[in-house]
Each structure stands twice: as structure tokens, then as C-alpha cells.
Amino acid sequence: MTDLGPGGATAKNMAFPLNAWYVAAWDYEVTAAKLVSRRIADKPMALYRTADGRPVALADACWHRLAPLSMGTRVGTDEVQCPYHGLRFNSAGRCTHMPAQDTINPSAMVASYPIVQRHRYLWVWPGDPTLADPSLIPDMFQMDSPEWAGDGRTIDVDANYQLVLDNLMDLTHEEFVHSSSIGQDELSESDFVVTHDERTVTVTRWMFEIDAPPFWLKNMRDKFPGFEGKVDRWQIIEFQAPGTIRIDVGVAKAGTGASEGDRSQGVNGFVMNTITPVDERTALYFWAFMRNYCLDSQLITTQTRDGVHGVFGEDEAMLTAQQKAIEANPDHEFYNLNIDAGGMWVRRIIQRMIEAEKAPSANIDALTAGAMN
Structure with a gap:
């Protein structure tokens, strides 16, 4: 077990920052014709x-009476009618109109949150709008x-958003939770390296001369029909x-130089994940799998998306x-293993x-300054 010091993982850390960008929806979900209701942070x-x-x-x-505008x-x-x-x-x-009167109360306003469309998503800033830097x-x-080509979906998660981050920062769980698709023994047997700065954490793991698990063997055969043999995995x-x-x-x-930067004899994907806290016990999990091979194949896009959806x-x-166990054991704190190092740094940044x-003088610089000190 590794002592990662104060400020680490705890089952009681359910909060989330407000001065931050969170995905509220896929860009195609929101149109000019309808209103979409979402709870963000x-x-x-x-x-x-x-x-x-x-x-x-x-x-x-x-x-006026707090009726949901989304109804x-x-x-x-550009207007909405209650x-x-x-x-x-x-x-x-x-407010631009009040029924049965010509004078509009000057205090009649509702909050308008900063929102930006980028990377196929709509990002909102639920905190101080003066700090909303795109x-x-x-x-x-x-x-x-x-x-890159690919697609994804949204999962309504009945768990705190930091638990989803924990799950993604430590992929050794694949060996046990996803044994039929992407898991294999080498995951927990291999070494990894953790690096971090004020806003990011990176966990790097390489596995050499191993058998490809079912998901990756299929992808190799999509690009290299009939592929057999050992692989290097990252x-x-x-x-x-x-x-x-x-x-x-x-x-x-295996042995074709992927770890030195030559991935031409392999298949490469990016699992894109962005998790939005709904409240302290639920989250919206937006994900996609993007690949840089067989870009024109809608069949591969659909098969991969559906396969990853099953894994998730x-x-x-x-x-x-x-989440249910945490709520049933409110006094229990998490214990930490070596494999939790990446997730621990994530929790430190969030905290x-x-x-x-x-802080009374909270500003955009204070959000990150000295995050790792």
C-alpha cells in the first residue's frame, strides 16, 4: 500500500466544483424547436x-412562481414562455413580457449560464459567470x-461522479469486471507511471508480448484480416x-516499435469520457470511442460503439x-492501494x-494555483 498523504480519496468526498465546464448534452440533443431539462452540478x-x-x-x-421553464x-x-x-x-x-400588464418588473430575471458548443458537446459553466473562460x-x-471516426452514448449513473473518475483512472479493474472483453491478467501485473500538474493527471501502462483480449483481437483483424500472434498493448x-x-x-x-511511437502495425483508439455531476449521488457519463483506422466503415463504428456500451x-x-454501499456505511473511509495513485491525484485537484x-477571494487563478503543493 502507498501512503499518498492528506487530501486523498475518501468515500465522503461527494462534492464538486461549480467554477468549471461540464457537458450538459450532445450538440444534436438541443434544438431551436424544443426545451431540454437538465440538472448540472x-x-x-x-x-x-x-x-x-x-x-x-x-x-x-x-x-414568478418557480414553474419549470423547460415545460x-x-x-x-430567442425567447422562452413560462x-x-x-x-x-x-x-x-x-423577462420581456408579463401577462395583463404593460410594465415589466425590472427584477424579473432568471440566471443565464455560460454555454459553449465544442467537440460535439454543449458545455455549461454553473458557477460564477465572470470566471467562465472557454x-x-x-x-x-x-x-x-x-x-478520427467514432460515436458514443450517454449513461445515467446512479453514483457520485468522482466514483466514475476513480473507475477510469485505474483500469486494473478490467481484469475482474471485464474479463470476457478487454480484461487480462497482465493488467494488474504490469508497471505504470503517474505524472501530474495543476490540472491534469496521466497514468501510463505498457504490456509487452501478450495475447490480445477479444475486443482488441477483433479490431486487429478489422485492420489486418487473419491476424495472429502476440501484441504490445498500451x-x-x-x-x-x-x-x-x-x-x-x-x-x-509485438516488437514493431509501438512504444517508441510507431503504431503503424497496430490499432489505436481513444476512449473519450467526460463526467458531469447531476448532484452528489448521480452523474451523467458522456463517452465515445474514436479510432484512426477504417475511417469510412460505419459498420465498425456501430459495432465498436455497441461493444463498448456493453463493457460500460x-x-x-x-x-x-x-454508491449504495457507501451510503450504507457512512463512517467508512476508503483504503488506498498502489493502483489508486492516479485517482488520488485527481481527487486532490478536485478538492x-x-x-x-x-475562499473569500476565490478567482480563476486560485482554482488551480498550488493544487499539488
Whole structure:
């Protein structure tokens, strides 16, 4: 067991930072014709698009009697009409119409949250809008790069979002939870390296001269029909605060130089994961599998997406059971193994972000400054 010091994993760390970008929806889920209800970081939001396609995120509660705006209707070029008494609000959250009166109360407003469309997702900032810097949106360029192809889905997880991050930062669980698809003994037997800075954590693992597990053997045969033999396998897990994890994964014919950068004799994918806290006990898990081979094959895209969805279904069942056990054992703290090193650094970064928001002078620099000190 490794002593990673204070500020590490605990079953009681259920909170999440508000001054951060979280995915609220896939870009195609939100249109100008309808309103979408989402709870992001425990803040109910009504999502829609203006007539010119610009995404909007308003607080999902009318100023008048708190009726959910998401139950209302779209009117005009950028307005929402409350379903209860017909008040209308524009995309900035300001009331533009009140029934049966000409004068509009100047205090009649609802919160309008910063929202940005990027990497096939809609990202919202539930915290202080003056700190919403789009440059802090995590890098997921593979999602919309012409050099990568793939698709994904959304999972409603009945577990705290940090438990999902724990799961992704330590892939040795594949040996036990996913033994029929991507798991193998070499996962827990191989060494790994953990590096980190103020906003990221990276876990790197290589496995040499091994048999390809079923999922990767199929992918090798998609690119190299009839492939047989040993492979070198890699997993490079990169966390970007506060909830995004890209996992560079793949296998290549053993001894062909993949670990030195030549992956031409293999197949490479990126498991793209971004996890959004709904509240302290549930999360939205947006994921995709992107590949850089056989780019024109919709069949491979569909088969891979469905296969990965089945794998993640096994994770979902385990995370749900874990959340229930945490709630049933409120005084129990987590114990930490060597394999938890990456997840521990992730939790430290998140905890420091939360602590910075509580400080009287919290600002964007304080969110990350000295995160690892």
C-alpha cells in the first residue's frame, strides 16, 4: 500500500466544483424547436437554441412562481414562455413580457449560464459567470477531427461522479469486471507511471508480448484480416479537471516499435469520457470511442460503439452497487492501494478547486494555483 498523504480519496468526498465546464448534452440533443431539462452540478437548467442556432442555458425556474421553464414553449427568435402564467424570458434571462400588464418588473430575471458548443458537446459553466473562460474547456479534439471516426452514448449513473473518475483512472479493474472483453491478467501485473500538474493527471501502462483480449483481437483483424500472434498493448489515461478523461488505448504486433511511437502495425483508439455531476449521488457519463483506422466503415463504428456500451454497462452496475454501499456505511473511509495513485491525484485537484471556491477571494487563478503543493 502507498501512503499518498492528506487530501486523498475518501468515500465522503461527494462534492464538486461549480467554477468549471461540464457537458450538459450532445450538440444534436438541443434544438431551436424544443426545451431540454437538465440538472448540472445540482442546478436545474432549461436548454434550447435561438433561431440562429446559438445554444442557451437558463435556470429552470420562472421568476414568478418557480414553474419549470423547460415545460414551457419556445417563442420568437430567442425567447422562452413560462408554461404557468406566460411570462417570457430572452436568452440573457431577462423577462420581456408579463401577462395583463404593460410594465415589466425590472427584477424579473432568471440566471443565464455560460454555454459553449465544442467537440460535439454543449458545455455549461454553473458557477460564477465572470470566471467562465472557454480556454479551460478540456481538449477532446479527436471527437470532431477528420482523422478520427467514432460515436458514443450517454449513461445515467446512479453514483457520485468522482466514483466514475476513480473507475477510469485505474483500469486494473478490467481484469475482474471485464474479463470476457478487454480484461487480462497482465493488467494488474504490469508497471505504470503517474505524472501530474495543476490540472491534469496521466497514468501510463505498457504490456509487452501478450495475447490480445477479444475486443482488441477483433479490431486487429478489422485492420489486418487473419491476424495472429502476440501484441504490445498500451493504456495512457489523461485526466483534465474537473471531469474529463481521455484514454489512449490500443495494441500493435509485438516488437514493431509501438512504444517508441510507431503504431503503424497496430490499432489505436481513444476512449473519450467526460463526467458531469447531476448532484452528489448521480452523474451523467458522456463517452465515445474514436479510432484512426477504417475511417469510412460505419459498420465498425456501430459495432465498436455497441461493444463498448456493453463493457460500460458492467461498470455502471458496479458503480451503482458501490454508491449504495457507501451510503450504507457512512463512517467508512476508503483504503488506498498502489493502483489508486492516479485517482488520488485527481481527487486532490478536485478538492483544491472546491476549497478555492469557498475562499473569500476565490478567482480563476486560485482554482488551480498550488493544487499539488
